Amino acid sequence: MSACDDKALNIDDCWNRIGIWRREGEPCPRLAKLMHCHNCEVYSRSGRTMLERPLDAPVRAEFTRIYAEPPAAAQAHNRAALIFRLGDEWLGINSRCVDEITGARPVQRLPHVPGNLVKGLVNLRGELQLCISLGGLLGLERGDHRPRMGSVGIGDRMIQIQRDGQRYVFPVTEVHGLHRYHDSELHSPPATLSKARGTYTRGVLAWRELQVGMLDDGLIFHSLERDLR
Amino acid sequence: MLHVLFHLDDQRYALETGRLVEVVPFVELRELPRAPACVAGLFDYRGRMVPVIDLTALALGRPSRVLHSTRILLIDYPLAEGGSRPLGLLAERVVETLKLAPEAFTDAGVEIPEAHYLGRVAHDERGLLQAIETDALLTPEVEALLFQDAATCS
Numbered sequence: 001m002s003a004c005d006d007k008a009l010n011i012d013d014c015w016n017r018i019g020i021w022r023r024e025g026e027p028c029p030r031l032a033k034l035m036h037c038h039n040c041e042v043y044s045r046s047g048r049t050m051l052e053r054p055l056d057a058p059v060r061a062e063f064t065r066i067y068a069e070p071p072a073a074a075q076a077h078n079r080a081a082l083i084f085r086l087g088d089e090w091l092g093i094n095s096r097c098v099d100e101i102t103g104a105r106p107v108q109r110l111p112h113v114p115g116n117l118v119k120g121l122v123n124l125r126g127e128l129q130l131c132i133s134l135g136g137l138l139g140l141e142r143g144d145h146r147p148r149m150g151s152v153g154i155g156d157r158m159i160q161i162q163r164d165g166q167r168y169v170f171p172v173t174e175v176h177g178l179h180r181y182h183d184s185e186l187h188s189p190p191a192t193l194s195k196a197r198g199t200y201t202r203g204v205l206a207w208r209e210l211q212v213g214m215l216d217d218g219l220i221f222h223s224l225e226r227d228l229r
Numbered sequence: 230m231l232h233v234l235f236h237l238d239d240q241r242y243a244l245e246t247g248r249l250v251e252v253v254p255f256v257e258l259r260e261l262p263r264a265p266a267c268v269a270g271l272f273d274y275r276g277r278m279v280p281v282i283d284l285t286a287l288a289l290g291r292p293s294r295v296l297h298s299t300r301i302l303l304i305d306y307p308l309a310e311g312g313s314r315p316l317g318l319l320a321e322r323v324v325e326t327l328k329l330a331p332e333a334f335t336d337a338g339v340e341i342p343e344a345h346y347l348g349r350v351a352h353d354e355r356g357l358l359q360a361i362e363t364d365a366l367l368t369p370e371v372e373a374l375l376f377q378d379a380a381t382c383s
Contacts (some may be wrong), residue, residue: 048324051298055255060295064256068273 011046019043077180081205083212084159084172086135090210094217095178099162100124104171107131117227122169124160130228131158134170137223138200163221179212181205186214232327233302234358235320237288241358242320243327243351244302248363250315252323253301255293265371266290269319274303280375281317282366288344298322304363314376318366327353334360 015021015037018028030040037043081092082101102124109120116136121128134140155174160167186203200220201213232243233252258270258281267287271278281301285293293299300323306316334349337359341347348360367375 048298048322051296051324052322053297055295055297055299060255060257063254064273067253067256067275069275071275 011049013046015040015043078182080178080180081212081214082159083176083179083207084157085174085176086172087140089140090176090207090212091134092179092205092212092214093159093161093220094215097161097163097217097221098159099167100160101175102158102160104156104158107171117224119171122158124158124169129160129167129169131169131171132224132228134172137220137227161217161221163217166221166225168224179205179207189213230329230331232329232360233323234325234327235284235300235302236322237285237320241356242284243329243358243360244304244318244363245360246326248304248306250303250305253303253317254297255295255299255301255319264374268371268375269293269317272301272317274315274317277315279303279315279317281319282371283319284361285319285321287346287366293319293321296321298324306367307364308376309369309372316375318363327358329353 014028018025019031019037019040021037030042031037034040080095082095082098083090083092085091105122105124107120107122108128110118113120117132119131119133122131123129156171157175158169158171159175160169162168186205189198189201189204200216200223202216203214205212205214231246233246233249234241234243236242253272253274256272258272259278260270261268261280264270267282267284269281269283269286269292271280273279283293285291299319299321301317301319302323303315303317305313307313329351333351335351337347337350345365346362348362348365350357350359352358
């Protein structure tokens with residue numbers, strides 16, 4: 001028996017026996033509440049136990065070689081952005097200011113708040129957060145908000161951004177995920193871009209045959225603070 | 230604040246991620262003859278020689294086991310005379326992170342003279358865990374030894 005064998009680590013694969021991947025028989029009583037073994041502590045603990053295996057010499061030598069490589073390759077990407085779609089536009093925002101991505105929540109509209117910037121309040125983990133329209137801030141036309149066939153991300157999300165205690169939530173059409181890039185990959189925004197959008201865009205990044213507008217998060221927080229005072 | 234957790238035998242310890250640069254697998258180390266037992270050796274981190282302290286050896290007096298879950302926590306170690314240098318902390322069962330508010334920690338009420346690096350205590354649903362203070366990790370002698378040696382090797 002090799003040291004990598006599950007039995008050597010005393011892992012009971014209950015997820016195959018009574019969990020979500022059982023072939024027959026009564027399910028685990030935890031399953032009714034947790035819905036899926038992914039949500040179960042036993043499952044995640046077993047996953048971590050898998051790492052209690054000996055680190056074999058060839059693997060260790062490979063790790064050693066990888067970490068000894070010069071930093072040129074490692075520093076090729078110095079920034080990370082969350083890429084999402086708002087209507088027809090693909091946009092990116094600095095991942096450092098992204099606090100949370102959730103499914104769409106009901107927005108409680110606020111009476112007597114004019115303008116197209118504030119959408120209302122949303123309940124995120126029991127806290128009311130101000131929900132804004134990023135499209136309203138950037139001056140985007142209302143685009144195609146339907147999920148697209150074969151589109152790459154997950155649809156109908158809300159993104160919470162945060163900086164220095166300022167928190168805002170805004171809905172987006174879909175979220176792709178994180179993308180790493182280097183500053184030198186950014187091109188200046190085309191002159192045809194509308195004025196409001198051009199102001200809030202640090203640059204444009206070519207990504208999967210699409211042009212992604214990288215937002216200037218500092219300016220966005222600054223403008224929101226000013227406009228919502 | 231985000232903490233990365235590790236174990237000394239069955240006890241959980243937390244390292245605040247503010248000074249953490251990267252979590253590196255247990256790569257091969259170049260041993261330093263005649264160094265204190267807690268000094269596991271040097272490793273080549275992207276062309277730079279970085280000293281590694283074995284936390285298991287430091288606290289328990291036995292070396293860390295060579296497992297996938299044994300990892301090097303690479304931190305930016307602040308030097309007493311200012312500036313900072315990369316330092317690896319070898320620890321066992323580095324497999325999870327935990328968000329803990331600063332106010333979750335309380336004073337342990339016990340100060341062990343040989344282990345000033347053991348800091349405040351917090352608890353969650355799985356029991357107690359203790360913070361590691363990286364500033365108090367190295368004695369001045371070890372600090373002088375490590376970073377003088379590293380400078381001549383790199």
